[in-house]
Amino acid sequence: MNDVVNNSRGGAATIQAAGVAIKDLRKSYGSNEVLKGISLDVAPGEVVCLIGPSGSGKSTLLRCVNLLEQPNEGTIHVGGFEATDPDVDIDKMRRKVGMVFQQFNLFPHLDAKRNCSIAQTKVLKRSQAEADKVSMHNLERVGLGHLADRFPDQLSGGQQQRVAIARALSMDPELMLFDEPTSALDPETVGDVLSVMRNLAKEGMTMLVVTHEMGFAREVADRVVFMDGGVVVEEGVAEQVISSPTQPRTKEFLRRVLDPTHIDIEE
Ligand SMILES: Nc1ncnc2c1ncn2[C@@H]1O[C@H](COP(=O)(O)OP(=O)(O)OP(=O)(O)O)[C@@H](O)[C@H]1O
Numbered sequence: 001m002n003d004v005v006n007n008s009r010g011g012a013a014t015i016q017a018a019g020v021a022i023k024d025l026r027k028s029y030g031s032n033e034v035l036k037g038i039s040l041d042v043a044p045g046e047v048v049c050l051i052g053p054s055g056s057g058k059s060t061l062l063r064c065v066n067l068l069e070q071p072n073e074g075t076i077h078v079g080g081f082e083a084t085d086p087d088v089d090i091d092k093m094r095r096k097v098g099m100v101f102q103q104f105n106l107f108p109h110l111d112a113k114r115n116c117s118i119a120q121t122k123v124l125k126r127s128q129a130e131a132d133k134v135s136m137h138n139l140e141r142v143g144l145g146h147l148a149d150r151f152p153d154q155l156s157g158g159q160q161q162r163v164a165i166a167r168a169l170s171m172d173p174e175l176m177l178f179d180e181p182t183s184a185l186d187p188e189t190v191g192d193v194l195s196v197m198r199n200l201a202k203e204g205m206t207m208l209v210v211t212h213e214m215g216f217a218r219e220v221a222d223r224v225v226f227m228d229g230g231v232v233v234e235e236g237v238a239e240q241v242i243s244s245p246t247q248p249r250t251k252e253f254l255r256r257v258l259d260p261t262h263i264d265i266e267e
Pocket residue numbers: 029034052053054055056057058059060061
C-alpha cells in the first residue's frame with residue numbers, strides 16, 4: 001500500500017505516503033461499545049476529514065490506528081503493516097504514523113528544536129547533528145525556523161501546535177493523524193496551523209483529520225466521513241457531504257456546527 005504519490009494536488013511529491021485500511025473495527029470500554037464496526041479506507045496521499053458529535057468515537061478511532069488503544073475486533077492495515085496482527089512490530093509500525101493532538105503535548109523543559117530532535121536521536125538513533133538539521137528543516141517548513149530556541153511557554157498556542165507538527169514530521173511519517181489540532185487555539189492563530197496542514201496535504205501526505213473546521217474540510221479534504229454513535233453514517237466527496245448531506249443525522253450535525261448562533265444546551 002506504499003506509494004510515492006503523484007497526486008492531483010501537488011504533482012510529483014517526495015513524501016513516501018502510506019494508506020490506511022480499516023475493516024469492521026470494534027472497540028468497547030467495559031460494556032460501552034464505542035466503535036461498532038467501522039470500515040474506512042484512506043488512500044496514499046489522500047486527505048480524509050472525520051467529523052461528528054462529541055462522544056461519537058472519533059478520537060478512539062484515531063487512537064486505534066496507531067494502537068494507543070487496542071481494538072477488540074476488526075483489522076487495520078497501515079502501509080505494509082497489519083496493526084491488528086498480535087505479532088506486529090508496534091514500534092516499527094508507529095514510526096510510519098505521526099500524531100498531533102488538541103493539546104500539543106510538547107516537552108516543557110525543551111526548546112522547539114530539541115522537542116523536534118529528541119525522538120530522532122532516541123528512537124531513530126540519528127546523531128544530534130543530523131537530528132538538528134532535520135529539526136531545523138521541519139521548523140522552517142512550519143514557518144518557525146527563527147523561533148527554534150524558544151521554549152513552549154515562550155510560544156503562542158498556534159506556534160506550539162506548529163512545533164508539534166514539525167516534531168511529528170521530523171520522524172518522517174508516511175501518515176499523519178490530527179485530532180482537533182485547532183480546537184484549543186485562539187481564533188487568530190488557527191489560520192497559521194491550518195495553512196501548515198494545507199501545505200502538507202499539497203505535498204502529498206496521507207492525512208486523517210478530526211476537525212470542526214468545515215471551511216478547511218471543504219477546501220482541503222478529498223473526502224469527509226461523518227460518524228455518530230460509533231458508526232460511519234455518511235461519507236463522500238467533501239463538498240457533497242458538507243453542502244448537501246443526505247442523512248438526517250448529518251444534516252442536523254452540520255446545522256449545529258455551521259450555525260454560530262445555535263446554542264447547544266445539554267440536559
Ligand atoms: N479511556 C476510556 N475509558 C472509558 N471510556 C472512554 C475512554 N475513552 C473514550 N471513552 C468513551 O468513548 C466514547 C467515545 O469517545 P471519543 O473520545 O472517541 O469521542 P469523540 O468523538 O472523540 O468526542 P469529542 O468530539 O468530544 O472529542 C465516549 O463515550 C467516551 O466517554
